Amino acid sequence: MSRTIGTVARGVRAPIFRQGDDVVSITADTVANALAEEGIAPRDKDVVAITESVVARCQGNYATVRQIAADVRAKTGGKTVGITFPILSRNRFSLLLSGIASGAEKIVLLLSLPSDEVGNHLVSMDQLDEAGVDPFRDVLTLEQFRSHFGSVIHPFTGVDYVDYYQRIIQEAGAQAEIIFSNRVQSILPYTDTVICCDIHTRQRSKRLLKAAGAKCVLGLDDLLTSSVDGSGYNPQYGLLGSNKADDGRVKLFPRDTMAVAEALGQALSQRTGKHIEAMIYGDGAFKDPVGKIWELADPVVAPGYTSGLVGTPNELKLKYLADKDFADLSGEALQQAISEKIRQKDASVSLVGNMVSEGTTPRNLTDLIGSLCDLTSGSGDKGTPIVYIQGYFDNYTTD
Secondary structure: OOOOOOEEEEEEEOOOOOOOOOOOHHHHHHHHHHHHHHHHOOOOOOEEEEHHHHHHHHHEEEEHHHHHHHHHHHHHHHHHHEEEEEOOOOOOOOOHHHHHHHHOOOOEEEEHHHHHHHOEEEOHHHHHHOOOOOOOOOOHHHHHHHHHHHOOOOOOOOOOOOHHHHHHHHHOOOEEEEEEOOHHHOOOOOOOOEEEOOOOOHHHHHHHHOOOOEEEEHHHHHOOOOOOOOOOOOOOOOOOOEEEEOOEEEEEOOOOOHHHHHHHHHHHHHOOOOOEEEEEOOOOOOOOOOOOOOOOOOOOOEEOOOOOOOOOOOOOHHHHHHHHHHHOOOOHHHHHHHHHHHHHOOOOOOOOOOHHHOOOOOOOOOHHHHHHHHHHHHOOOOOOOOEEEEOOOOOOOOO
């Protein structure tokens, strides 16, 4: 062990990207300039990552409320439409709700209890217990919800999302009815035309509704899958992964992200003379222990990445080796023994299920690295939508 620094993630300040910009060339130039300016020597298996929002902006992948409404009207008939399990978010869902409501005469909104899919709580489990509400069986009307819990203000945003979503629907010109249940089939007594707005459980919701007799079942991933009146689109994810761009538009999840990542990796590999991996990343996958929000509101952490980022970590647990296999050693002898054990590790043989790897994180590399990037870049005014990572694939023996 001659090198004393392991993994390093650096946020790279970048110019403001605009629609029509060449995201690959600008990113490659920005990173190359930063490396030269800071005196950083690139190494094989370094990773460059850029946030999905920059890629989508350069692609001009936007849609208006009016364009969303047109697609909803065409695909549902525009009468009474059920909306099930949306997340509670001004940024993520308010404009989508406005667009859907603008394409229908009436919206029946089904909200889950005690929280939405990503952990934004309407109430606590303790409050449900105290009110005698069974979240696995009961269906509450808005009046029943209010009688039990009154006005519910989100502690971080200061918003009563029930009232907020009701007003959005009404201001879009549709009637609004709100119910609360954790069974997606609870929407069917009200309408057989449903848009499932959950993210990671959407396929199950669709399956259950179809099996229960719903006539028209869509997900957010079925809307804006192709251009509507000149809009942006995403053939794989539709409206999933979208964010509010301004008061009348959303930015969709970017398209062709695997090709963008490959082109970026090739461009930087050529510039540096080293093999550089590349990634397009969105939300990280981690949970806030205080607010209990699970960050992942995008359909995936990393929509695009180079082939070298495929797989899961295949690592030995150093603490286990030190405490068990080499418990009788210390100092230089312990260091040498562990180093030799790592060198003997066969990278082609998975350590899954082996006690010596127990406790290492069993997640995809793209999810781990994408989460690291999201935490590094932040979502505010740091101005670092590009992240450059070194040493991620190193181990204790790497010089």
